[in-house]
Amino acid sequence: MKKNILFVGHDANRAGSQILLLRFLKLLKNHPDFEFTVLLKHGGELLEEYKKVTDTFIFYNESGATGILAKIKFRFSEKKQVTDQLITRKFDLIVSNTLTNGDIFDTLTAFGCPIFTYVHELEMGIRMYTYPEHFQKVLQNTGLFIACAQSVSLNLINKHGISANKIEVLPSLLPEVAISYQKNPQNTAYIKRELGIPETAFLVGGMGTVDIRKGVDIFLKIAQKLEQEDIWFLWVGGNKNQPEFQIFKIDIERLGLKKILFQESVSNALDYISAFDIFLLSSREDPYPLVVLEAALLEKPIICFDQAGGAKDLIGEDGGFVIDYLDADKMAEKVLYLKANPEICRQFGASSRKKVLTLHNQDRAFQKFTDILNTNVKSD
Incomplete structure (x- = not known):
């Protein structure tokens, strides 16, 4: 029965x-x-x-x-x-x-x-x-x-x-579509073109609900710190009717930031993750976000905070960087480091994919x- x-x-x-x-x-x-x-x-x-x-x-x-x-x-x-x-x-x-x-x-x-x-x-x-x-x-x-x-x-x-x-x-x-996902440079080029991001730009991505727990304010702060660098930031998630979505958009306008964008939630999230060079998990707290597993499967280096959930267990010492809780300055430093060291980016990404397939x-x-x-x- x-x-x-x-x-x-x-x-x-x-x-x-x-x-x-x-x-x-x-x-x-x-x-x-x-x-x-x-x-x-x-x-x-x-x-x-x-x-x-x-x-x-x-x-x-x-x-x-x-x-x-x-x-x-x-x-x-x-x-x-x-x-x-x-x-x-x-x-x-x-x-x-x-x-x-x-x-x-x-x-x-x-x-x-x-x-x-x-x-x-x-x-x-x-x-x-x-x-x-x-x-x-x-x-x-x-x-x-x-x-x-x-x-x-x-x-x-x-x-x-x-x-x-x-x-x-x-x-x-693990989502099967992420396991078998094939990177398509044309998709990345299309996304960047639609959003007004230069095709060769180094892109730091975040993804999830637009709220304080997800650390969207920290993501914005890091973008502000690196505004003078040749680095773009893209947050994917939420919707424009959320008060928080509009608040952060206004913050960007008032700060005069030109290289950080917000994109509402999309059904083809993997195409956006594929376009990222780094996945930045700025969350104050995220138990074990699926988007981190997807980023690992797509061989992206990941940066997160300590004491903020289970992502650090996946990242370890060979999948990216685990930063002291809410240390935005150190997180910004690691973004710069990874941009300057593409081979380490590649190694971190490959290690993350191997590890996530073993653990899950x-x-x-x-x-x-x-x-x-x-x-x-x-x-x-």
Whole structure:
């Protein structure tokens, strides 16, 4: 008899944890021992991809209402309708794809089955994206925590008193398109031409949501420090309707910077990563960003901060540089060093690709995923 699982996500935005879950589910779809449904609190651009894999429900669906009171009533009726449909499916297990789903844990616990929480957050993300009372519900009602990286596991143990025997570390899946990606100089030339970047320019890239946790302000500061050098900076991610996106655009204008650009989120991210000469991970905190794995697969040297997540474990001493936390001056120095030493850039990139392929074998990662799903934990 197949094990029936409900996977619960916060949204379907094109971001790391949402993409990673989708990759696991695409593999799980063909496994004979499991059947599953997806519940998302909100929609997003990946929604149709989720729907192609399995039945997908939206918990907070307000598309059919206008006005505050109407939305409240509509949201309540939609939630009840979705919950009533799902509860008839008699799930054996719920897997919540984030620590930030505590606001719906009262609903999830009513299903009467064990709940596992797949954790993609470190301390900064926990404090930024969830309320203490909601976070406590997650801690109290989770039978097993799945950590996306060792740094996440250690944070749960050291900061929140979670027993190590209640945590499994699950290696990330590598995107097949990145493994087999073929560099195309024409794509790089096209991207640079469209953005007004000289074709021969040395390009430092960053990628991800435009927010303070991702260190976009630090990325901008490094670009400012190196404005007089023959170096361009490109951040890919976010959208122009975000307040932060506009704030940083205004910062660039007021500082008079000419060689830093912001590009909204794109579906062909690998083409942009391929155009980078260096991948600059300026995040204050990033548990184990998939974009770093993609950059490594595309043989890019990577620079990141210490104490900012799991990327430093991949980079080590032969994949780039790990800089003291928030030391923008030192990060700028290393950018200059790599620009001046293209052979070291090449060596770092080759080492990163070799290492990421060794650490993130798809068969081993998926086997660990299914082993975790078969773990027996009693519901409270």
